[in-house]
Amino acid sequence: MERSCGGVEGPIECTTCKKCSLTCPAELDIPDIIRLYRYQESPKGSHRGLFLLTQKMMARSDPEPWLSTELDTEKDDVYYFPGCLPIFDDLLGWETNYKRAGNAGVALLNHVGISPKIIYGCCGHDLYYSGNLDHFNVLKARLKEKIQGKVVVGCAECYHALKNLHGLDVVHISELLGGRIDGPRVSWSKVTYHDPCRLGRYNGIYDAPRSLLGSVSVLNEMDNSKENSLCCGVSAWLNCNSASKDNRVNRLREAVATGADNLVTTCCKCRIHLDCVYHEEQYKGDPQKIPIVDFQEFIADSIGIKVPESATGFSNKGKRLQVLDLTDDLEGHLLSTSVDNLFNCTTCERCREECDFEFNPVEVVEDFRRTFVSEGWNPEPHGKIVERLKQTGNVFGDEEKVIRSSRATSHVYFPGCVAVSRRPSLMTDTITILDALGVDYEIPEGLVCCGSVLKRTGHDASFLMEQNRRAIAGRKVIASCAGCYATLAKNYGDIDVMHISQFLEDKLENLNLKSIAARVAYHDPCHLGRKMGAYDGPRYLLGKVPGIEILEFRDSREEAVCCGGGGGVKSGNRDLANSLGRKRMEEAVCLNVRAVVTSCPFCELNLEENGSIPVLDIVEIVAKSLKGEQL
Amino acid sequence: MVGVFLCSCGTNIAGIVDIDVLRDCFLKQGHEVEDHLFLCSQAGQDLIKKTVREKGLDRIVIASCSPKHHGGIFKDCVGEVINPYMWEMANIREQCAWTTLDKDKATQKAKALITGAIQRVQHHSPIGSIDVPVLKRIAVIGAGIAGMHASLELADKGFEVILVEKEPNLGGNMVRLDRTFPTDDCAMCTISPILNDVMMNKRIKIHTMTKVDKFEGRPGEYRLTLQKRPRYVDFLKCTGCGACGKSEVQASAPTFNLPFMVDRIRISQENCTMCGACFKACLHGAISQVEKKTIPLYDRTKCVGCWKCREACKFEALQIINVCPVVVPSEFDLGLGYRKAVFVPNSQAVPLKYLRDPIHCLKLNGTMDCQGCASVCGPGAILEDDSGETLDILVGAVVVATGYQEYDLSGTEYHIDNPNVVTGLQLERLLSPAGPTGGKLVRPSDGIVPRTVTFIQCAGSRDIDRKEYCSKICCMYATKNARLIKSDHPEIDVKVCYTDLRAAGRGYEEYFDKAREMGIEFIRGQVGEVVPHGDRLMVKCEDTFLGRPIELPSDLVVLSAAMEPSIGTIEMEKLVPLVSGKDGFIAPMHIKIAPVDTTTMGIFICGTAESPKPIQECITDAGAAASRVASFLGNDAMTVDLVTAYIDLDRCTRCGKCKEICVYDAIREVDGQFEVVDISCRACGKCAADCPTNAIDLRFNDDIQLESSARGIMQVDKDSIIAYSCEQCGYNAADLAGTAKNFYSTEIKIIKVPCSGRVSLAHMLLPFEMGAKGVMLAACLEDQCHYIDGNKDAKKRVELAKRTLDIMGIGSDRLQFFNVSSAEGDKFVQAVKKILNDTKED
Incomplete structure (x- = not known):
């Protein structure tokens, strides 16, 4: 099998914090794509791969019962899953007692009259997210045998893994204890609460821990909390790096700024990674020290429950691990996620804006799509597009060639398939303006589709690119379409290209523009805005047209919502494209504008199809103004 | 393929x-x-x-x-x-x-x-490899006998040498000595030619009263900032004539009991005509005449040394007896003699250049506008002001020869506060003809020749609570001094209380036998206390042969005090990336095979900065260091194979762990980012084993290479026991076992690592993940790691991994660590047998 993913560091460095998924217009499960990517790459993991290795071992080992023997256990039909805590105490190399969290958890359960059965072992969370899916499946089968009932967990990762990945009946200890714990008997202290991604964004559990903390302490929130909570910076032991460190330092500064005495969290990993900052040899007092405390321990200590010491004295004779005969089942794993998930991405890059590490999931999506295409798992309509392009060089299979040839010119006008076949008015208006300005240009023979659609959907576009390079012949290119512009600029690498809105920016003074009295809303095309960073240019140009009043969408510029048509979604999943387009147009209705203006014919196509308000290109507005027409 | x-x-x-x-x-x-x-x-x-x-x-x-x-x-x-x-x-x-x-x-x-x-x-x-240019100039820090000899050797080899000495004169401790064992020749006679050679050598640039203030750079190009203390005397103008040093201070005993200030002028009663000319000439009120025709009175506290009175006197009744009126205990004589505020440390000091002590000099400390020395100095060398000097030097290599000092025994059972309890070096000054008594052995308290002299050996040495080590030279120098006393004063009763007599060296045993023949009493005695006994002293000790307490009344007690690293040596350890041994002396890179190299490339040691040793060994050391420097700087550039560590800056969180781990100063922080100095890196890989972000790794023997070895072996044989063996010892021991046909199980599969400290926790656990029966680490002997402490790091890591193996139910017996030397093939086989036994499966 061809493994095309490679060379992109982002998917390994991603913390899978899920911030991006929460803003994705198509609600893509991006972490799911990431873990599959990692399955192919077998990343090593920080700490020289140590903790991924121990997890692989834990998937097959039978750990010793390390919780305190003083605790009351094994009487009720409820399970408690303390997780991997002793491994971290043993191997991190600095003095810790993370095990105490597990003892505190059971002590709390005992306090409310529960004597749980204890399941020692690993939840497999890190195996899953590091892409060690075969090991994970071994563990999954073993846990399924061991656990037949409700499991209580105190760790966010265990919660997410057992509940969502193993499909078990899981309750977080904060949910279980809610209402069963009374106020502090020791003293009130100020705390702040760090939302672990796995409990918060993954499972929406924001309030249960807070309400319990509120009943025993004074809770101060950090600047970024709940959905916006900053990630602790590392997940699945993969992404310890300088960016992650900066993130952790920022998080700790936020915590210190709340004036809290303790930073409480319910994830052992968050604790470790935040603690780590303080254990660095070069730590010199910034960020200030704040104790990072486990939720279970904090509650137990606050109400004065004794937390007993862990058991010791394990046998130094033991069993060797069974050798695991793993079969490489990429196909099985890849198809375990829905192909739709991958092909529903509009490549709008909204996710990139959200990422604290400036990582671009779209690159992974496109990379992955190549794998799928090579296996023939791509949506059927995409295949048809490829056929059409191979035959005609036009996305829509339009045989008609638009050629406006003159001699050797300084510029090439690149109208793009949409303008040629679906929005000829844009092309003719552009030609009108270019002529009015006396620009020396041609639409040369042999110009074909820019290849964007192929690139975005995981196909090979080199045959188109070669043809275009020949036709352009090193001249400056003016493009109508945001998609063509971004592709020519980023994928070709050797083309000097401008979007028409940029080209016209300093030239409207030379035209005799007449007033158009209208309120319009400007929609940022993803490939012009987020992809190429052109936010102000089109607005400036539009503002030059006398009489035009520009209103902004609620989500605009970097946060603009996609029209829904990009990335092959328009052809591959028309329903999704339509519903996204409708959403955007409903917003426009609320703005009470005469028209929606944008600078990408593809956006125009999808938006217009899904709304009642006219959708126009900036160029069309300029042309109307030039001709003295109104909207 | x-x-x-x-x-x-x-x-x-x-x-x-x-x-x-x-x-x-x-x-x-x-x-x-x-x-x-x-x-x-x-x-x-x-x-x-x-x-x-x-x-x-x-x-x-x-x-x-x-x-x-x-x-x-x-x-x-x-x-x-x-x-x-x-x-x-x-x-x-x-x-x-x-x-x-x-x-x-x-x-x-x-x-x-x-x-x-x-x-x-x-x-x-x-x-690949890189060429790193080197400077053919060497800084030698410390101008004792070792530093001087190294400088001369290097100069002879054609190198430019910068010799840095913090004292005003060269020679270190050796110039304090009277005679030296085992030949009893005069120390000064031995060292004088060397001192002169150093002074005269055109390739050696000397900086006295100078210490190293800053140290940076890389092997082959170190930048040292030198801080020169002010002399307040023009070094070039001073001829060492001694006019300013004129002194008539007499001490009755070599114990410092002198006034702080003495008279500069003596008025001769004989010559004085009581004319009052001197009184009139004195502008400072230092000379007064109560009434006419009386001898004028002199007030030393007002006299500024302008000598106007003397010029005014036509009858030569006024005589200058002390140019400088300030009297200070002499540092050179270890408090037994005195010096002035303008002085040379001793009469034979090289360079013979005076200096002024700004703390005691009346002019410099602002007490008065004293003109004493300035007005007698012919060449006009006395400086009004001197702010010292700061200079940067660039050198290719550094030789550290900062020496030792005597361990301070004040406040101990030896009652060193008693003037008649002296240390070995103080006795040298008492015996030296150039010393405060002119070589006459007397009791410091009263100047009387002692009847009994008792030497106490191992004062502070071989003592768990003080200095655990043997100071090596004390047996011999105490015997030497005992012999010198006995031969000059056969009537003096000389006793030596020793722990063990160590006389290993050419001619040493014979020398000691002679001492015994001379009637010196050697007592194997553990001294409990030295207490005053009337005007004498009582040495209370236990005769460890007979197991009974004995008391030795003595007039003079000499402590053979432990040798400890000098302040200069300690300062160098802080300033320069050197590793100090647990005895505090600078540790060599390898005690046997690299005794004058340090852990930092381009920095060498010699003399007693490394450990206590006699003069001849200091000379041997110095020659060896010079030779090593010459090899190091032999070519214009060094070629370094880049098998070294490198840092991925995107991954690096700048936690500083690698820098702390590296004993070779191969990791530097530059503008907040860490980088590897390739020519300093020894590629031991200790840094890589501990970096939490995988940002640092070796180019050769990197993580994946070691892992792949283990994977390959495990894929073929699941019943393997992986033995990570260090290249320096463990691997050789295994080879030796094979060569000796000392058979062991084929389950053992050896993976060679540069140092046991290279083996990360993940390397230790990886074979277990693949079903291995066991893992063992064969490291150098404790304290003999070729990379200083890699085996200790490895041992600590093994302890951590063992705990995890227990928790996981795999069992810590399956992971074993052991120390083995290259020569111990059998020990390797024994270790194999142990792990096989401990992991036996039913």
């Missing part, structure tokens, strides 16, 4: 390992396989080179003897056709064929070792 070359080594390998089976096995895997009766022969090497060229191979595995045996030959051979790091050696002779008589098992083990090597070599990358 990898080129696999199998050596039969006559029947050495082929007699036990089935080469045909191996050939088939690796051919089937698609590799290019060749075998030869003797691969190391010219024909064998030609076969390798020819095959590589013809098949266009870019990586090779050579399965033959130990790399310690013919590794060098094969590296050169491979280097002729491809990059000399693109190959790996599988040791199927010493560590396979010679460890068993079972042919099947041996063949199976060879297959595993070769597979490990094949998998490892897939991750090799070509390694």
